[in-house]
Amino acid sequence: MANCDGCPSKGTCGKNSEDCGVKQIPENKIKNVIGVMSGKGGVGKSTISVLLANTLADRGYKVGLLDGDITGPSTVRLMGLQGEKAYSDGKHFLPVVSPKGVKVISLNLMLDSEDSPVIWRGSLLSTCVIQFWNEVLWGDLDYLVIDMPPGTGDITLTVMQQIPITGAVMVSLPQDMVSMIVAKAVNMAHMLKIKVIGTVQNMSYITCPHCGEKINIFGKETSDFLEKTGVPLLGELPTDANLSSISENGGEITDPVIKAEFDKIADGILEAIKTK
Numbered sequence: 001m002a003n004c005d006g007c008p009s010k011g012t013c014g015k016n017s018e019d020c021g022v023k024q025i026p027e028n029k030i031k032n033v034i035g036v037m038s039g040k041g042g043v044g045k046s047t048i049s050v051l052l053a054n055t056l057a058d059r060g061y062k063v064g065l066l067d068g069d070i071t072g073p074s075t076v077r078l079m080g081l082q083g084e085k086a087y088s089d090g091k092h093f094l095p096v097v098s099p100k101g102v103k104v105i106s107l108n109l110m111l112d113s114e115d116s117p118v119i120w121r122g123s124l125l126s127t128c129v130i131q132f133w134n135e136v137l138w139g140d141l142d143y144l145v146i147d148m149p150p151g152t153g154d155i156t157l158t159v160m161q162q163i164p165i166t167g168a169v170m171v172s173l174p175q176d177m178v179s180m181i182v183a184k185a186v187n188m189a190h191m192l193k194i195k196v197i198g199t200v201q202n203m204s205y206i207t208c209p210h211c212g213e214k215i216n217i218f219g220k221e222t223s224d225f226l227e228k229t230g231v232p233l234l235g236e237l238p239t240d241a242n243l244s245s246i247s248e249n250g251g252e253i254t255d256p257v258i259k260a261e262f263d264k265i266a267d268g269i270l271e272a273i274k275t276k
Contacts, residue, residue, distance in 0.1 A: 024134055025092065030064070030141045032166040032273055035159070035194070039185030040178055041072065041150035044202035045171045047243060049147035050078040050251040052169070055266045057100040061142040064095065067106030068129045068159060069149050071118050076108040080250035086110055092137040099250060105136050125149070126158040133163050152188045160192050167197040167273055170231060174204055174218045179225035186229045196231050197272040200265055204236035214238075235265035 024030075036049040046069065053065040067075040076082060084096045086109035095103040107128065108114045120128075129149070138144065146163070149155045159165075168189045172182040182199075189196050205214045217239070226233055237243060242255040253259040 025137070027092075028138045028141075030138060030144050032142065033144045033146060033164060034197075034269065034273075035146045035148045035163075035165045035168040036171060037148045037156075037168050037185050037189070038150060038171040038182055039152055039188075040181040041069075043171050043173050043178060043182075044237075044243075045069075045150070046074045046078055046147050047246065048169070048171050048200055048202065049145050050075055050246065051253065051262055052266060052269070053102045053143075053145045054079075054098075054100055054251045055262060056143050056145075057098075057102050059266075062140055063101070064103040064138050064141045064144040065105075066129075066132050066136075066144060066146045067104070067108070068132070068146050068155075070107050070120070070125045070128050070155075072150075073106045073108040075104065075147055076106045077114065078247045078251055079104060080247055081109070082114065084109060089137070093132070093135055095136055095138065103138060103141070105132050122154045126155045129155065129159050130162055152184050156185075156188070157192075160189070160194060165194050167195040167269075169197050169234070169269060170199045172199050172201055172225065174201055174216065176224075183225065183229050186231055195272070196229075197269050198232040198234035199226065199229075200234050201236045203239045206239050232268070234268040235261050237261060 034052065036045055036052065038045045046067075049065065053063050057063045065075055065079070067073045076084070079098050079102070081096055081098060081104060086096050086105055087094055093105065095105045096109055097103055107118060118125075146159070146165070148159060148168075170182055170186060172179055186196055203218070205216050207214055237258065240255065240258060242253060242258055246252060253262060
């Protein structure tokens with residue numbers, strides 16, 4: 001990049017514009033980048049990314065959402081943007097803007113059909129995610145939420161090295177096997193000197209429809225995982241139809257209890273970023 005203006009790491013990365021590997025078009029001024037990770041697929045990472053983007057937009061922030069899960073993109077459907085298309089103006093890619101004003105980019109916005117498979121090798125997948133960072137006209141953003149690719153392999157490594165992530169939010173389940181895999185992602189972030197903001201434990205419990213009791217269907221594995229990693233728990237979300245069907249509501253939470261819990265999660269994320 002020609003200079004560090006608009007980069008979330010400006011003044012903190014210890015590099016100058018000549019030796020910095022981060023590229024960014026001059027029109028983009030992105031204050032904070034939040035990476036939503038897990039190290040494992042199927043834990044609700046995309047759901048958390050969408051809910052976070054919409055919650056921040058509800059609070060009046062300028063928000064973007066980058067779908068980095070190239071082979072399994074789902075943010076478009078979760079945001080209720082099926083049928084929308086992203087185009088190029090000949091110089092930059094133009095994101096689709098949701099009704100809440102969230103700027104969204106995903107490979108599913110560029111495919112003929114959302115069912116079309118992406119059969120690419122790792123280098124192409126990595127290149128695509130980085131293009132979403134440095135070739136999309138994001139403009140002025142307070143927060144860019146990145147739905148990170150699963151795993152700790154080449155694609156995730158490239159993203160974490162070439163995009164100036166302000167902090168990472170981990171998504172886990174209360175299962176020993178899942179916690180072990182997510183711990184790998186936590187350690188990866190630490191090795192790359194990326195701040196781990198905290199963990200969102202998804203599918204943590206179900207609520208009895210008759211008495212309202214919380215039932216921990218997977219047991220209690222949270223404390224051991226948090227103690228080993230030293231990562232704070234931002235909040236717990238249930239297995240609930242209100243979350244599994246958010247695509248029908250444009251990524252909105254309709255249950256007031258779950259919404260209150262996610263507002264607490266968002267508060268924790270924002271506070272951690274302010275104290276970075």
